[in-house]
Amino acid sequence: MFKNYVKIALRSLQKNKVYTLLNVTGLALSMACCILIFLVVQYHLSFDNFHPQRERIYRFVTEQHRDQISYVATVPLAFGQAFRNDYSFSEKVARIVTFDKELVSVVSGHEVRKFKEAAGVAFVEPEYFDIFNFPLLQGNKADMLSAPNTAVITESLALKYFGTVNADGKMLRINNKIDCRITGILKDLPANSDHHAGIFVSWASMKSYNEFFAASDSWGGMSSPLQCFTRLRPGVTVAEVEKVLPAYVTRYRPKSKNVHHYKLQPLSQVHFEARYGGAMEKRNLWVLSMIGVFLLVTACVNFVNLATAQALSRSREIGIRKALGSLRGQLFWQFIAETGLIALVAMLLAIIIATGMLPVINNWFHTKIVLSFMHDWMLWAFIPLLTLLVTFLSGSWPGLILSGFKPVTALKGKLSASHSSFAPRRTLIVLQFSVSLVLIIAMIVITRQIKYASHSDLGFDKDAVVMIGMGSNFYDNSKAQTLRKELAALPGVKNVSMCYAAPAAPQIWNTTVKFDTRSEEEIFKVSVKSADESFAPTFGLQLLAGRNMFAADSNNQALINETMLRRLQLSSPEEAIGRQITYDVNKVMIVGVVKDFYDRSFHEAISSVMITNQADQYTDYAVKINMKNLVKVVPELEKKWSDMYPEQLFEYQFLDESIAEFYDTESTMLKFIMTCSFIAIFIGCLGLYGLVSYMVAQKTKEIGIRKVLGSSISGILWIFGKEFAQLILIAFLLAAPLAWWLMHTWLQDFKYHIQLGPAIFALSIVIIAAVAVITVGYQSLRAALMNPVTSLKAD
Incomplete structure (x- = not known):
């Protein structure tokens, strides 16, 4: 039939x-379309679901309660070690700090090959590989990251750097700061994981690499490169853990208005919660x-x-x-x-x-989906x-x-x-x-x-601005100023500024401030943008009162925006001129007030912004160019930069392209x-x-x-x-x-x-x-x- x-x-x-x-x-x-949508949905739902006991793995995150609530996927530097020592809720606790786009050098005789790894270099505590299931091809998990200046890398990077997976004992140089001996080779990390780094360096190496993150007793600042994970013991509930966490605030941050609320975020939600930086x-x-x-x-x-x-x-x-x-x-x-x-x-x-x-x-x-009937x-x-x-x-x-x-x-x-x-x-x-x-x-x-x-007036000029990362591992004022002058002298270059990121950028440095003679810190956060005196003219910032910053060797001047003026409850821009701002260990004087500009994407409100000439925080050259000379200018910029920083790799990005990335989703x-x-x-x-x-x-x-x-x-x-x-x-x-x-x-x-x-x-x-x-x-x-x-x- x-x-x-x-x-x-x-x-x-x-x-x-x-x-x-x-x-x-x-x-x-x-x-x-249904097949493609099924593959996309299946891919995202599978993120990090291959770890044993994944239902007991959590990330520590922080709610910051100020004039408004903000969410960050990190905790203070000292939190992880304190939690490990103070409580027995967890089987394992591990901190990881990931530095994006770090320079990796491989020395072979007199030849030095340089690589910029987009996935970054991660410094991890040894327990990290007990919590997460990233299998080893070579090495002993028990002690492979116990000593300073040791590292494990993935098999694909081993082939890329050395032409063989048998790379045990070979050396890598990280950002021209430390040399690391390879003590293990990992199987390539799955594409459906939010852990992307291919190089993992021992936590004991942090002291010689980055002093800020090495300060493991610090309860002050928090930084997004740091994440802290834990695997709870069987039977331990989230409510039990979160009940004891407020004690850290009262014990270590009693005077701060920035009340931290530490939370546990399930591993299954890390990929999806946008407020904590989830990808989808x-x-x-x-x-x-x-x-x-x-x-x-x-x-x-x-x-x-x-x-x-x-x-x-x-x-x-x-x-x-x-x-x-x-x-x-x-x-x-x-x-x-x-x-x-x-x-x-x-x-x-x-x-x-x-x-x-x-x-x-x-x-x-930005996925790596494969249509495979054999394995799916x-x-x-x-x-x-x-x-x-x-x-x-x-x-x-x-x-x-x-x-x-x-x-x-x-x-x-x-x-x-x-x-x-x-x-x-x-x-x-x-x-x-x-x-x-x-x-x-x-x-x-x-x-x-x-x-x-994309086309609204952002309050600053984003067109024809090239952002070039500084080549030094630390701020060298003499070297930086020399290169700045050489770049500014090139035909087709209109202006050059040294700064910590552009007016609108994903990099954010938020801190608390104390205004003038007031006895207490302000309840709101301030976004600090370190920049020299050329920042305002390079980006076309509009001055409402006062003057621009002068060239100076010390960070003693600041510009603030209208939003900060209002939050300080000042009635006019002129009222702010000459008043003092204290932040961290620095004291600066307000010399000017600039018109508000969009410092983030249109998803978020304009921040309270303070621009100050703190030179040791500069990370970029902002080069304003004549687009008619683009073809000739960029190679000249690269030549000058490479002559000054031969040990580094030249990278640049147009500012309008980086702003467009805000709306990538x-x-x-x-x-x-x-x-x-x-x-x-x-x-x-x-x-x-x-x-x-x-x-x-x-x-x-x-x-x-x-x-x-x-x-x-x-x-x-x-x-x-x-x-x-x-x-x-x-x-x-x-x-x-x-x-x-x-x-x-x-x-x-x-x-x-x-x-x-x-x-x-x-x-x-x-x-x-x-x-x-x-x-x-x-x-x-x-x-x-x-x-x-x-x-x-x-x-």
């Missing part, structure tokens, strides 16, 4: 090639999943529309089969077999499309389940309709509109339009928000939503084609009569036009409230955002209307131009 179903199905599909092609195309595109929020995965469902439903709706539009042409076939004794169930399963063949072919094509698109998706989402049992289960789901979603309703035809009526060719369910088909078209409209509105809103964030989602919108619209067009085909078939004689009675072509076109105008209007009324709510919620993540005005919704309906006109225009015009004699003779 099944063999017979397949044989008949093949004959039917071969006979109706256009019908088959349209359905296969629509289903293949939607199924390809779970709601984004929900959005992707819903888009996949929408596309699948749209494709199935399209299939149903095309199948029911074809019902009239198959009515006599069904009538004959019933007259010869076929049962309704047999006819139903015959149609399901046809649908299954289409779904199977569509799935094979979808796998090919998904495989071809996967490198693009990996590039967009979940993909093995998902593919057939999706095929079966599509088969029954698409085939059940048309199968019931076709198998329900009465033989006499079908053989006489007298099926009415009710037989082919024209009203439900309109509902399905409305559903398709609604999905497309929601995606179009989302695409418009995200595009405008990114454009708004939004840009990725936009690309994906745009792609899905085009696919949804294309599939919707196939559905429209099915509906207009049905309407033309139903109204052929009516059109002929109208033409004989003198109806114009425009009048006949309006017969079709008003039908689709009504459907589009109904779809818009359904989609607009949902789209408004979704995008209003999305925009709340931005402190500064566009308004959801009528123009956005008007543009969406214009787009969908234009698509509808183009889609139905050919069939409608063809029907309107048909010879009335031919129309009246039609069966």
Whole structure:
């Protein structure tokens, strides 16, 4: 019986090639998107789920309660050691400090090869490899990082540096500061882990590498490179641990207004909590999943529309089969077999499309997803389940309709509109339009928000500014000033400033301050930006009162912004001039007030900013150039820099590019939503084609009569036009409230955002209307131009 179903199905599909092609195309595109979305969601949900006892692994994080609550994925330097000594809640506690983009040098005789590792170099306590499951290929985990100046590296780095995995005992130089002997080789870290460093240096080496992080008894400052992990003992609850943590605040920070609330963050949430720097929020995965469902439903709706539009042409076939004794169930399963063949072919094509698109998706989402049937049992289960789901979603309703035809009526060719369910088909078209409209509105809103964030006046000049990292391991004023003058003298260079990052940058140095004669620290944080006297003119900062900083050898001057002025409760910029600010161990005098500028992304409010000439904190040269001379200037910058710092690697980035990275997640989602919108619209067009085909078939004689009675072509076109105008209007009324709510919620993540005005919704309906006109225009015009004699003779 099944063999017979397949044989008949093949004959039917071969006979109706256009019908088959349209359905296969629509289903293949939607199924390809579903496969890609499944892979992306599966990839992110799998992060760090391969560690034993992962349900007992936590990261210590901090809520900082000031005038507002802020969240940081770190704790004070002394916290880890204190917790290890004071309490027995944990089996293991380990601190890790990761320095990004550190220089790694490999010395071989007189040859020195230099590498910049984007994943960074991590200094870890030995317990780190007891908590996390990163298998060793060589070395003894018990003592491999017990001594100073020892390190373990991954197998891929061993091959990269030494050409062999057997690198035990070989030497690495880290940032021209310390030489480390390799005592172990790790298996390459999985891509689905938030731990990316490929070089792990012993914690005992920190003292000679970085004095700040070596101060393990410090409860003052916190720095984001430091993270502290623990694996709790069986039976220990989060509530038990968090109950004792406030004691550290009262014991070690009794005078601070910055009340720290130390918390435990489960390892399963590290990848997803955006407030603590998580890479992918779970709601984004929900959005992707819903888009996949929408596309699948749209494709199935399209299939149903095309199948029911074809019902009239198959009515006599069904009538004959019933007259010869076929049962309704047999006819139903015959149609399901046809649908299954289409779904199977569509799935094979979808796998090919998904495989071809996967490198693009990996590039967009910065992932390393592999489509592997050999090692992914979940993909093995998902593919057939999706095929079966599509088969029954698409085939059940048309199968019931076709198998329900009465033989006499079908053989006489007298099926009415009710037989082919024209009203439900309109509902399905409305559903398709609604999905497309929601995606179009989302695409418009995200595009405008990114454009708004990228092209708004940020309060400083971000164009034609090249940020170049300083080459010294420590601040050498003489050397830095010499290079600055040489860079400024180059043709095409307008200005050069030495600073700690640009006005808007991911690097943030927050601290507490004491204002003038006030006895207590201010309750708010201040973002300190160390910079020289050229900072304001290089970035075009607008001075509201006072003067710019003078060149000086000591950090005794400061500029503040309007936001800090307001938080200090000063009535005018002039009132701040000459007043003193105390922060850390430094005292500076306010010499000027600058107009507010956006120091972070549009997700966050403008901070209280203080610009001070603390030269030992400078990390970058900011070079303002003439873009007309770009081709010549950059090589000259590299030459001058390399002559001054031959032991380092030259790296630079344009400031506008680094600011664009603030919205990397939004840009990725936009690309994906745009792609899905085009696919949804294309599939919707196939559905429209099915509906207009049905309407033309139903109204052929009516059109002929109208033409004989003198109806114009425009009048006949309006017969079709008003039908689709009504459907589009109904779809818009359904989609607009949902789209408004979704995008209003999305925009709340931005402190500064566009308004959801009528123009956005008007543009969406214009787009969908234009698509509808183009889609139905050919069939409608063809029907309107048909010879009335031919129309009246039609069966």
